[in-house]
Amino acid sequence: MLSERRLEVLRAIVQDYVGTEEPVGSKALTERHQLGVSPATIRNDMAALEDEGFIAQPHTSAGRIPTDKGYRLFVDKLAGVKPLSSPERRAIQNFLDGAVDLDDVVGRTVRLLAQLTRQVAVVQYPSLTRSTVRHVELLALAPARLMLVLITDTGRVEQRLIDCQAPFGETSLADLRARLNSRVVGRRFADVPQLVQDLPESFEQDDRGTVSTVLSVLLETLVEETEERLVIGGTANLTRFGHDFPLTIRPVLEALEEHVVLLKLLGEAKDSGMTVRIGHENAHEGLTSTSVVAVGYGSGDEAVAKLGVVGPTRMDYPGTMGAVRAVARYVGQILAES
Amino acid sequence: MLSERRLEVLRAIVQDYVGTEEPVGSKALTERHQLGVSPATIRNDMAALEDEGFIAQPHTSAGRIPTDKGYRLFVDKLAGVKPLSSPERRAIQNFLDGAVDLDDVVGRTVRLLAQLTRQVAVVQYPSLTRSTVRHVELLALAPARLMLVLITDTGRVEQRLIDCQAPFGETSLADLRARLNSRVVGRRFADVPQLVQDLPESFEQDDRGTVSTVLSVLLETLVEETEERLVIGGTANLTRFGHDFPLTIRPVLEALEEHVVLLKLLGEAKDSGMTVRIGHENAHEGLTSTSVVAVGYGSGDEAVAKLGVVGPTRMDYPGTMGAVRAVARYVGQILAES
DNA sequence: TCCTGGCACTCACACGGGCAGAGTGCCAGG
């Protein structure tokens, strides 16, 4: 186990490196922090930390920089979550309060998060499967063409067009609409499949085909949209990445455009509490030099979706975590109110 | 007026520079093109072209590169639109045919365009004001809470929640729904305001308030959504920009995130035919070193929205224009079919 | 009048040596 002071040295290295973006040496450390020992002692500690794999030198006779493992230790043991200042909190609230609908909430959130953290922000739309049904609507656009509209308690709306083989009477439609609603309103989307599976049986022979079609579209929607939507913002912040641009930034931009990858990334994050994935902990190749800070948010106790930021492994973890957590809380509040 | 050969020289310079990304000199020109004259002659022509402002030298004794004005002349007079190869056409069709709904069409289009041109693609959702109404639906979520759903002929769907002061009876609702539809179905969204303005008068005193509220939300939606949605893709292609990265790429990324800016840009493009804005012709500061190629697309003869690409002024204009035009056509077809 | 070859000139850029500074590892002494 590492001594208390060595941990302190690691913390100092991480802080300085995050601030200056330059390898930090033993002398600079003693000058900028009250460690109470001489540079030579620090050098020994650094050598030990390097043996353990927490820090590394880019080349001989340069200072040290933290490794992914070093950041991991820092995040787990050495750093807290830095609460936002109260002006910041007020700014968040003011900014989010102006939102008029779900799209607006999500859009504002992503901009806010990007600005606050000066990194790339990612916000997932509230998941269908975890939301509850507020209303199901079925309407006839034409005799054999229906439209299905799903409305969630989080304000999300999904619609699908349905082409039926046979015309579907107005009364049957009203009937189906009523029965659907009575069964699923207030229930979670995840439970919908069981709740409706026996529905066709209660209809007349002629209508069963259409009812089945409608239900299959409904279930399909649930499945498809589990492949969720998300919004990204602040990609311009990537330009603050480092000096060795094109190589670093390109794979990240590519990864960000593949929403599937990001969704998987967010999906891997814990539902509650904050998840930080550092560098190579991210499975995706383009993101091995970035860290992802993600957290779930929701209108109630449970998370309905996640949001987070993607930034260089060399990021201000306490600050970023603080911002992410705070934003998630406020978004949750906004959703609960609407 | 410039002689035939000088125009030819300008064309050669543009082509070479686009290909190599390096200033092109007189000797290289005679070697790579059959101009039939010696380098010395070319030098004279180049000096003339420089005097006219079509080309410039980055520094004394380097080759020449085209200026914005040079590209302008090239695009207007010297370059055609390069048609795509038939495998490319097939690929486009196959790729777009798989789309299941409007979101999917737009998403696929943006990816396709980005891949085809190796630049940043921008696709605007079909505009509401230029589309026609397929259906208007009103449904009661609660006694005093309604939902308004607008469906366009291009498959776009918009919805809004409406809180009414007073409960609104089921019969009144059905009445309003029927009247709304009979008035506006098949008409252009732009005409909707006049078509519905006298509607409240035909309702009973008690309901007029609610009817007015519904209508005002309807009109609001039309206005709000004129501030259209758009989708961007291929930002990773920005990394191919140049060597002097951070400075070039940052303002572009920032501009791309401001959808308002992009919409204005697209809005300035002509409705029919293709619009090419080169370098400083773009009002926005961040885009002065980029060119925008935009074109309208639509299900019929008229454009319902625009799409295009953003790339370095040093781009392959004929190829890019060909790709943009072809994609727009296919998207139009797809929309017309659905 | 226009094209051509020749010539002198100008830069950007790449190469290489030398120098300074930061940082390290190790060791002997407190």
Added chain:
DNA sequence: CCTGGCACTCTGCCCGTGTGAGTGCCAGGA
């Protein structure tokens, strides 16, 4: 176990030089 000292190793920077691409200009020729 900490400390100061010392020798060593790099990287980065500056600078001078040389090379090569490219130019402008001019005088001669079709």
